[in-house]
Amino acid sequence: MKKIFLLVFVTAFNLIASEEKINLFDLYKELHSNPELSYQETETSNKLAVILDEMGYEVTKNVGGNGVVALLENGEGKTIMLRADMDGLPVEEKTRASYASKKKTLNLEGVEVFTMHACGHDVHMSVLIGTAEFLMTNKDLWQGNLLLVLEPAEEVSGGARNMIKDGLFTRFPRPDFNLALHVNAGLQAGKVGYLPGWAMANVDSIDITVKGIGGHGAYPHTTKDPIVLSANIISQLQTIVSRQIAPTDPAVVTVGSIHGGTKHNVIPNEVKLQLTLRSYTDEVRNETISSIERIVRGSAIAAGLSEDYYPVVKIKDEYTPAVYNNPGLVEKLQKSFVKSLGSDNVIKVSPVMGGEDFGMFGRVEPIIPTALFWLGAVNEKVYERATRDDITLPSLHSDLFLPDAEPTIKTGVIAMSNAALDLFNTDY
Ligand SMILES: [Zn+2]
Ligand SMILES: [Zn+2]
Missing domain, CATH: 3.30.70.360 (Alpha-Beta Plaits)
Known part of the structure; x- marks a missing residue:
């Protein structure tokens, strides 16, 4: 297993450094500068569909709106679904990043609004692409079906429901596990957070x-x-x-x-x-x-x-159901994270009353074991200063929320790739 961990680590760095491969940080910056609102993620979904298609995935577009499904059938084995969400928010970005969004767009009511990736979905997409590339390049290390899902309209709680309605679990291999991550505005970059049971409301x-x-x-x-x-x-x-x-x-x-x-x-x-x-x-x-x-x-x-x-x-009948992290699956993930990131970087976190419609992907008949883990996104120095001076860090959805993208994405790719490998390769 050590060999696999090292491979993922090296490849994740290569993904960022290498000329030939996808530069995840460049991709992230491009996504960050061009956020699209819920139900309007056409450019984002097209762009990612092309990238995944060029990697060799079997890509299906327009699943439940702008949803994208990329499948790699790689022999007998389990089916694992990895999800990233794509939509931004109607927020005017106030960060001073060189790649800060200046974009304005018409919302569904026809009103012009600023848009921003204030919930870190740009990080989620970049991590998914990095993980997709690693698992494709190293497909001799695992067997089974890898189902990558790019979900639209998460912020308005429509995407998961629409993708399921449009046959996500009937037109494609049905997952044995659903996995996702979400950036965390209170956890340092380089760390991941996990918790079994109820995670989001x-x-x-x-x-x-x-x-x-x-x-x-x-x-x-x-x-x-x-x-x-x-x-x-x-x-x-x-x-x-x-x-x-x-x-x-x-x-x-x-x-x-x-x-x-x-x-x-x-x-x-x-x-x-x-x-x-x-x-x-x-x-x-x-x-x-x-x-x-x-x-x-x-x-x-x-x-x-x-x-x-x-x-x-x-x-409103389109409610967002709670995220329940399957305890057995979380135990497996926690072990995998400790192996790939070191125990100091794997933190048990508390549940929150925020919402995420990822939970819906598990709430089907029969239930699919599902887990969402948190990906630390706060710059180390900013975190230390905030702790020392008792300063409140910008939360998710804040116009000042800016992930420390490079270490965050690297950690996400390492954690997600190893978690998928471990789930493919061990009995459950
Ligand atoms: Zn959000
Ligand atoms: Zn979110």
């Missing part, structure tokens, strides 16, 4: 329209004020996590937006609220949603509104 977006009967601000007794009712509802919603869900079950209810009214002395007819909900289990998710429905209805009754005026709760 269910994400639901909910719109609530609180209805009332508007009128003059000086004659409140002739109205049913939806602003007061909304304030009451927002306070009551905070009791779901604090008083109803078991303290041992993580959950979040955040009202992120409230809009109502036009003027000081006019009581409006309605107020609109936008919520994000987070949970791990389906039970907590369902309990949170039914509590919201009960609270808004009860508050409307208490305000003396008739049924026609009960608040309307709209749950």
Whole structure:
């Protein structure tokens, strides 16, 4: 196994240094400068499809929108899926990188917005390409099917669902394992983070329209004020996590937006609220949603509104399911990482309530063991300074988030390539 590790290490460096092979750092910079929004990843997906095709993969484009599937059938063995996501975000980049994005584009509503790879999906794609090249060049070291998936529209939680609907698991060999990584804005470049079990949360977006009967601000007794009712509802919603869900079950209810009214002395007819909900289990998710429905209805009754005026709760059905890291698979990965990166660079991390629709690839019948690991992306010196001076590092989605790309990508390729090799080569 030592021989394999060394090979991966050397090749990963070569990928970056060599003239003939793909220069992953150049690729990264190009991707970083040219982010595309969710559902608009046409240039990105075309570019990567060409690279994978030239490497010798059997490439299928437009799987579930802009999704790309690259397959290498390399004899009898397991099928392993590696995923990278492709979309950027409507964020104006404020980093001072020479390759910072200056790109503006029309979003799906036709509004011009700045775009940025603020979630590190450019790193994910570069690592996937590096891993693809290594596993193709060294295909005598493993047997089985390698299924590389470039997922579109992850940030809006549509890509995984659309790719599955479009036959990802029927038109191509069905994976025995699904693997992905995500950059981590709180971990040093050179390190990876792992955790078994729940890793990232269910994400639901909910719109609530609180209805009332508007009128003059000086004659409140002739109205049913939806602003007061909304304030009451927002306070009551905070009791779901604090008083109803078991303290041992993580959950979040955040009202992120409230809009109502036009003027000081006019009581409006309605107020609109936008919520994000987070949970791990389906039970907590369902309990949170039914509590919201009960609270808004009860508050409307208490305000003396008739049924026609009960608040309307709209749950977006395209929710992001939680990422559950299969514990057996994580144990294997952790051993593989220690071997390829050294135990000092393999860190057990805590779960977060962020969302990632990668979890959906495992939530099929029958379930596919799935694991996502974290790839440290913070420059060593920046990390040390931040720790020393107690400075908060820019988070994912921040306009200042800038991975230390070279060591991050190298580490990602080493970790991912070795993990795939180990999974192909050991019994599970
Ligand atoms: Zn993101
Ligand atoms: Zn992301």
